[in-house]
């Protein structure tokens with residue numbers, strides 16, 4: 001198959017009110033796609049939706065709500081069906097994090113992070129399957145993380161959720177492929193967004209808090225390029241990619257390094 005043309009594609013994107021999701025909405029609007037965006041912050045989302053047609057979007061709409069709400073997920077897929085009678089791209093981008101040691105954490109924090117980062121993405125994909133199957137060239141994009149490849153201390157809930165998302169993606173990828181649905185797994189490293197300012201819980205801070213990241217616009221450009229080139233896995237940040245490689249070949253070394261921060 002040749003290069004994928006995103007013009008006129010019907011796209012459902014979660015977590016679009018800020019950061020990577022917002023940058024992705026703008027990048028996809030420039031490709032003249034149809035966009036249906038989801039997030040909880042009404043003002044940020046509606047302002048973006050109003051601005052997208054001038055940036056090139058074929059159309060833009062939104063649904064304000066919480067992706068952990070099963071009703072919201074059903075309404076989102078229902079809206080895609082009634083507006084477009086199909087869906088070409090589902091982008092699971094909504095995500096939250098928490099900082100602190102496992103011993104200081106709570107079951108509630110773990111549940112919130114898992115519900116947002118893992119269960120919502122999985123269940124939204126399940127609901128969207130009939131629409132994706134009906135498309136001639138559909139893709140599920142999962143915004144994972146480098147921390148879904150290598151766990152780090154003070155971030156256990158987040159690492160657990162991103163490992164789960166990657167494991168699930170790997171398991172269903174061949175099933176989706178055989179149903180005509182492609183999958184792109186995105187594993188960004190540190191990206192300069194509001195993720196660290198809106199933590200679900202903070203009982204400590206990660207030792208690499210001050211590490212400089214790449215911009216969400218850089219991540220978004222790489223995601224769109226990967227979609228056009230039909231890639232199935234990308235690591236937008238070279239530092240993150242380096243960590244995955246060192247961990248693959250020298251896991252003992254990385255384990256010893258991590259002990260310093262435990």
Ligand SMILES: NC(=O)c1ccc[n+]([C@@H]2O[C@H](COP(=O)([O-])OP(=O)(O)OC[C@H]3O[C@@H](n4cnc5c(N)ncnc54)[C@H](OP(=O)(O)O)[C@@H]3O)[C@@H](O)[C@H]2O)c1
Nearest residue numbers: 015017018019020039040041066067094095190191193195
């Ligand atoms: N920043 C990084 O260093 C980094 C690195 C690797 C991966 N990632 C991943 O990138 C994705 C986007 O995060 P970001 O860095 O761009 O942070 P961000 O600016 O905080 O964006 C998170 C987005 O998710 C939405 N969201 C969170 N909980 C939600 C919920 N329950 N229901 C609906 N929407 C929800 C937020 O919108 P509302 O608050 O308006 O609901 C926001 O639009 C996440 O999956 C994150 O794990 C980030």
